[in-house]
Amino acid sequence: MATIDVPEQVSVLADAEALRKACKGWGTDEKAIISVLGHRNAVQRKQIRLAYEDLYQEDLIKRLESELSGDFEKAVYRWILDPADRDAVLANVAIKKLSPDHHVIVEISCTRSPEEHLAVRRAYQARFKHSLEEDVAAHTKGDTRKACHRKLLQPPYSIDITTSNRGGQSDSGGLRSSRHRKEVKGCRSLVPEMLSDDQLLVALVSAFRYDGEEINTRVANSEAKILHEAVKDKEFNHEEIIRIxxxxxxxxxxATFNRYRDDHGTTITKNLEGDSGDEFLKTLRTTIRCLNDPKKYFEKVLRNSIRRVGTDEDALTRVIVTRAEKDLKDIKELYYKRNSVPLDQAVAKDTAGDYKALLLTLLGKED
Amino acid sequence: MATIDVPEQVSVLADAEALRKACKGWGTDEKAIISVLGHRNAVQRKQIRLAYEDLYQEDLIKRLESELSGDFEKAVYRWILDPADRDAVLANVAIKKLSPDHHVIVEISCTRSPEEHLAVRRAYQARFKHSLEEDVAAHTKGDTRKACHRKLLQPPYSIDITTSNRGGQSDSGGLRSSRHRKEVKGCRSLVPEMLSDDQLLVALVSAFRYDGEEINTRVANSEAKILHEAVKDKEFNHEEIIRIxxxxxxxxxxATFNRYRDDHGTTITKNLEGDSGDEFLKTLRTTIRCLNDPKKYFEKVLRNSIRRVGTDEDALTRVIVTRAEKDLKDIKELYYKRNSVPLDQAVAKDTAGDYKALLLTLLGKED
Structure with missing residues (x-):
């Protein structure tokens, strides 16, 4: 269930006028902006943007960006966008980071419905003139893959390949692995089934999953076994894991995860805990959490964003803004159960000013 | 340009009645079926199916299947389906073959527009309750991958792995590669960038490419270089090739292929010729042909389907049926240029009966 509180009667024209008034002249009336936008759903926000442009020949988003600043600006910008377009922006920001944020990419790929995810891919293309998978494939190369290589290069096959890998960060970096192969010529590849985590990411963003209810128990059984074998052998980046x-x-x-749990008395994510420095393993855990229980996953992201020294505003904003019209009410309940503190109280304690006011409004609780 | 000849005025009801009459009583009037269905476009054929069902409480497709037989039945069945649904059926047939037909999967993934291909994925899910990529990933394992393994296992690392691979054909085959790894323990994987061709297929069927006109020349240059390096080193199943x-x-x-040609004086497909037994290489060439010049690719499929001893009816039907409403006119022209024989003449020579009559009708030429 959603948390935002939308009045029954909404006048898009009156809203556009109120926003214009809030932005006009000296200073900005942030409270007015929150009291309008914080209580409108995605369709209404879009209509307001169109009405505003019609009335004032001005892009409302650009105007708000020039009026606002900091975390508040970021949150308003995220909130005002269409959900699919917002996800496209979030994914692009995550991809373009110096060290791409795999968790955001996984979150967007795995917690949205197949149709929602497809809409994100469309929005991404419309905005960035590339496909999402194209950018993920071209930009996520060479960061955590290194860690994965190092892992594979255990004794007695340990060879320092850090220098040979250095060139692979850029788009035009050429055949990193070709160079790499030359360095480690003493031992040629025999197992093409071991993949790096950009392959996992590309496969996840490219997915258009079947969304029906049908389950094949035989497949659940056999694939629970495949997953367990791979986990047992610590072949986390095994092609079969990524395929499944x-x-x-x-x-x-x-059904497969349940079978895993029934057969082995523990969840697959528990079995995947361990080496906290292993980026691939982290990405894998996030993937399974997002697919298996997105609400529980979001509760955890919120908990971590608040609990840490220094709030992680990006994560906090992202989850509240993307879930406020969806299932934030359920996530709030999970949060309370897990932390014995209401989420809005925890958010209020950790944030301030207009940013705080907007988040609380989206959480369904005025400050 | 299309080849089928559709009259300006069509009465869907009259068509349904004519088809009913053609199927009723002793014997079937195949000519009547061809003269109706062979001159109707996809939208009309759908309307006819709906009208027929409405009028006679009977599925027209099922009725035709029970009335017709052989290549003619197959061609009518393929033709009457919606294009996306037809592609879903073609892909499924290709996947389910004992030795999956990679070329059909590549053809469907790479010659359709991104939106058409997406429609195929939707149709596939509606019909088979699985995603296309799911079935490709689960069913294409273990056939040509073996060849690819053998290729990798050149001296001095040559080990016979055929027996250890045998278990991998079935869905529940467990971790083939895990077993495989044990067999070849003497040399662990260092290069996860070498992929097998099911990875290529899965990546192709999962693609939702950007369909715009924008080109990045810098990327074309650098990726032409990457492709050339990989081809030069015979690393055909390199992760970078598949990504690109x-x-x-x-x-x-x-733009990238053109750059390749400009830089190296020869096309990439020319550079990929060679070992005719290498399935991966063949799949790769088909992929590039389908992406780069689909009409030329279709001309070649037609040429091979006719030229060989024993016509390849599946390929012949597939190309004529799927292109008749699209670009078969252009393909016919290419065929004539390349073979100095008109395509309809070649088809007429190689086929017979109602099957021949339907193909010629779809080619825009009555027998």
Whole structure:
């Protein structure tokens, strides 16, 4: 269930006028902006943007960006966008980071419905003139893959490849692995099934999963076994893991994860805990959490964003803004159960000013 | 341009009645079926199916299947379906073959527009309750991958792995590669960038390419270089090749292939010729042909389907049926240029009966 509180009667024209008034002259009336936009759903926000442009020949988003600043500006900008377009922006920001934020990419790929995710891919193309998978494939190369290589290069095959890998960061970096192969010529590849985590990411963002209810129990059994074998052998980046996680329907995966739990007395994510420095393993855990229980996953992201020294505003904003019209009410309940503190109280304690006011409004609780 | 000849005025009801009459009583009037269905476009055929069902409480497709037989039945069945649904059926047939037909999967993934391909993925899910990529990933394992493994296992690392691979054909085959790894323990994987061709297929069917005109010349230059390096080193199943071919837009790829040609004086497909037994290499060439010049590719499929001893009816039907409403006129022209024989004449020589009559009708030429 959603948390935002939308009045029954809304006048898009009156809203556009109120926003214009809030932005006009000296100073900005942030409270007025929150009291309008914080109580409108995605369709209404879009209509307001169109009405505003019609009335004032001005892009409302650009105007708000020039009026506002800091976390508040970022949150308003995220909130005002269409959900699919917002996800496209979030994904692009995550991809373009010096060290791409795999968790955001996984979150967007795995917690949205297949149709929602497809809408994100469309929005991404419309905005960035590239496909999402194209940018993920071109930009996520070479960061955590290094860690993954190092892992593979255990004794007695340990060879320092850090220098040979350095050139691979840029788009035009050429064949990193070709160079790499030359360095480690003493031992040629025999196992093409071991993949790096950009392959996992590309497979996840490219997925258009079946969204029906049908489950194949035989497949659940055999794939629970495949997953367990791979986890047991610590072959986390095994091609079969990636195939299963990126192509099976969510219902099918739930059946598989349940089977795993029944057969082995523990969840697959528990079995994947361990080396906290292993980026691939982290990405894998996030993937399974997002697919298996997105609300629980979002609760955890919120908890971590607040609990840490220094709030992680990006994560906090992202979850509240993207879930406020969806299931934030359920996530709030989970948060309370897990932390014995209401989410809005925790958010209020950790934030301030207009930013705080907007988040609380989206959480369904005025300051 | 299309080849089928559709009259300006069509009465869907009259068509349904004519088809009913053609199927009723002793014997079937195949000529009547051809003279109706062979001159109707996809929208009309759908309307006819709906009208027929409405009038006679009977599925027209099922009725035709029970009345007709052989290549003619197959061709009518393929033709009457919606294009996206037809592609879904073609893909499924290709996947389910004992030795999956990679070329059909590549053809469907790479010659359709991004939106058409997406419609195929939707149709596939509606019909088979699985995603296309899910079935490709689950069913294409273990056939040509073996060849690819053998290729990798050149001296001095040559080990016979055929027996250890045998278990990998079935869905529940467990971790083939895990077993495989044990067999070849003497040399662990260092290069996760070498992929097998099911990875290429899965990436191609999962693609939702950007369809715009924008080209990045810098990327074309650097990726032409990457492709050339990989081809030169015979690293055909290199992760970078698969990334480029499966994520870049067709316009971008054309720029890249052109650059390749300009830089090296020869096309990439020419450079990929060689070992005719190498399935991966064949799949790769088909991929590039389909992406770069689909009409030329279709001309070649037609040529091979006719030229060989024993006509390849599946390929012949597939190309004529799927292109008749699209670009078969252009393909016919290419065929004539290349073979100095009109396509309809070649088809007439190689086929017979109602099957021949339907193909010629779809080619825009009555027998």
């Amino acid at each position: 996680l990126s192509t099976r329907s969510k219902m099918q995966l739930m | 071919l499966s994520t870049r837009s067709k316009m971008q790829l054309m």
